[in-house]
Amino acid sequence: MNSKYITMRQAICIIVVYICGSSVVLGGNSEAGQDSWISMLLAQIIVIPMVLVYARIMKLFPEKNIYEVVEILFGKIIGKIVTLLMLWYAIHLAALVLRNFSEFIEITSLPETPQLPLMIIMILVIVYVAKSGAEVLGKWALVSLFIIVFIMSLTIVLLLNQVSFDNFLPMMNHSTKTILTGSYELFTFPFAETVLFLAMADYVRKEDSPVRIYVWGETLGALILLIVALRNIAALGPAMLKAEYFPSYAAARIISVSDFLARIEGSISTNFILGGITKISVCILAASKGLSSLFNIQNYKKMIFPVSLCVLALCSILYRNTMEMINFLKIYAVYAIPFQIIIPVAIWVGGEIRKSIKAKATETSA
């Protein structure tokens, strides 16, 4: 039985798996080398105020998604413009993650296979998850999180004979600027991408605390990514970390236990698929709701397939090669600012002003 709402636990799991998404395989920022775990910690600290802004928006407008909120606050015209911007961001992010996935599969497993069929298979699964509704997505996230954590733990245990804690030295060898730049890049990808969860805010009951959902989700997601980063540094060392496109996959590849347990890097692909499906499903749900809000279409589920096909088309033309995809991360850190910071802060400020005006009007009439 599908109810409209998701539980708080499901919401937290969606956010955790959404954060892990592609980052659990792409790894954190590798420019900082052996200091990238410090970047990760700093990123988690600097994202907290932003996450509290997102949670405050949910608190100010309970059981309303971001598209309904912008129309209430800014009126029809500006509301539609902001909706269009967030819709574009959701579609673009879905295409970016889908492209990450197909590049990963091509590089690691199927170099002779064209990427388009891989993307099509993935998108069909995602459409099924998205059309099943938020409650199914929540339950899926619960199961995926368990599997992701299990596989991550397994790789850590199996790598214990390969790790060297000397790989963390010398500590703070990179400049403060490099570490802070790495933190900011981690802030934009993947932590502040949880702004798209605001499009699913109407699935969260008003009795549930949005602050707890967001803070727990971000903290657990960051903890998983921190553990992954530490594992990768300890196993690979800074030089290999910078050289590899997919450090988690490279770390899993060196697992060898008594010559009988090896080549289990396929398990990392499992993590990527599970995380990727959840992340892209959230993006596609957000985009479908945005599109239905833009054109005043009642049932957003009818827009899931056309939006997914647009994501597929965009995904295929985004980059010419993997190098372009990796280089785009630096551009993304700046490009994402309006969607992750400016628009949510504007909504938050507008919401607080509206609340204080309403409170004064209530006082005056009383």
Added chain:
Amino acid sequence: MRRLVTFIVIALYLAVIFFDFIPSIKNGDKKTCWVYSVLLAVSFCVLILYTFDIVVPSPTGLIRHLVETFYKP
């Protein structure tokens, strides 16, 4: 291989039209029909051009140009 990928794309769109588009518009909602059709047409054109190795301009270039106007990474 190119022909196979083109065939897969056409088969996908035919399946989407048959199993999702037609049932969606059966209740006569014109707006949904128009939006769905436009998105279907645009995405189909882009994908077919991609399968024929015709370079379609990517938004990545425009975004990179916009960002580099303000900040050079």
